[in-house]
Amino acid sequence: MTTLTEFLTARPTAAIAAALLGKRLTLQTAAGPLSTWITETEAYLGVKDAGAHAYQNHQTPRNQVLWQAAGTIYVYQMRTWYLLNIVTQAAGTPECVLIRAGEPITGQTQMQQNRPVPLARLTDGPGKLMQAFGLRKELNGQRLNDGPLQLDLQACQRVQEIGQTPRIGINNKGSWSTAPLRYYVIGNPWVSKIARSTIDQEHHGWT
DNA sequence: AAAGTGATTGTCT
DNA sequence: GACAATCACTTTC
Numbered sequence: 001m002t003t004l005t006e007f008l009t010a011r012p013t014a015a016i017a018a019a020l021l022g023k024r025l026t027l028q029t030a031a032g033p034l035s036t037w038i039t040e041t042e043a044y045l046g047v048k049d050a051g052a053h054a055y056q057n058h059q060t061p062r063n064q065v066l067w068q069a070a071g072t073i074y075v076y077q078m079r080t081w082y083l084l085n086i087v088t089q090a091a092g093t094p095e096c097v098l099i100r101a102g103e104p105i106t107g108q109t110q111m112q113q114n115r116p117v118p119l120a121r122l123t124d125g126p127g128k129l130m131q132a133f134g135l136r137k138e139l140n141g142q143r144l145n146d147g148p149l150q151l152d153l154q155a156c157q158r159v160q161e162i163g164q165t166p167r168i169g170i171n172n173k174g175s176w177s178t179a180p181l182r183y184y185v186i187g188n189p190w191v192s193k194i195a196r197s198t199i200d201q202e203h204h205g206w207t
Numbered sequence: 208a209a210a211g212t213g214a215t216t217g218t219c220t
Numbered sequence: 221g222a223c224a225a226t227c228a229c230t231t232t233c
Contacts, residue, residue: 044225053225060218061219062219076217076225077216077217078216078217078224078225078226079214079216079217079224079226080215080216080217080226080227081226081227083225125227127226128227167225168226169224169226170225195208196208197208208232208233209231209232209233211229211230211232212228212231213227214226214228214229215226216224218224219221219222219223219224220221220223
């Protein structure tokens with residue numbers, strides 16, 4: 001049995017980001033559980049990564065929770081949206097994985113109340129996922145699996161094929177702009193910026 | 208289908 | 221005052 005801490009520390013953060021695909025992410029609410037299969041992630045490699053908030057160990061009030069232990073939730077605001085990250089590696093090593101999208105499993109009705117759009121556009125982006133969950137910054141600094149937000153390492157889909165591209169929105173950061181640190185489930189409809197023609201209607205990219 | 212633009216708001220220098 | 225780990229809408233092919 002792999003513990004959450006082992007899962008989030010025993011290998012490089014890029015490998016953790018890939019391993020998170022297909023895992024179940026659930027938010028417990030008064031209206032019941034809102035859960036998704038993770039379909040898209042990005043790795044942020046801390047002090048050496050020019051695209052990361054923790055680049056060169058630069059600490060600010062916004063990003064300070066990145067230096068906490070693996071499993072700490074890092075939420076920050078991007079314009080009018082909120083983005084969810086999971087801190088990886090030991091305390092003091094400010095790396096993390098951005099959860100960019102997920103396939104709805106349960107709580108679809110509730111999620112569509114939080115974000116009134118068609119199912120196909122409900123959770124196919126990092127800001128959209130957080131809006132569907134009805135979350136803002138309240139979970140920042142809290143611990144995953146120690147509150148309403150839970151990652152289930154047992155329940156998971158198996159990914160047919162993992163796609164890899166540069167991270168979205170990381171511009172003018174030299175080789176870090178092109179580093180292939182974004183991972184996604186090829187064929188899944190709930191992935192940001194994908195061509196409809198590549199969607200696997202039958203299995204959504206799972207085996 | 209892809210590329211471009213504007214909205215909008217907290218954060219940091 | 222500049223800018224951002226986004227999104228939705230418009231334009232163009």
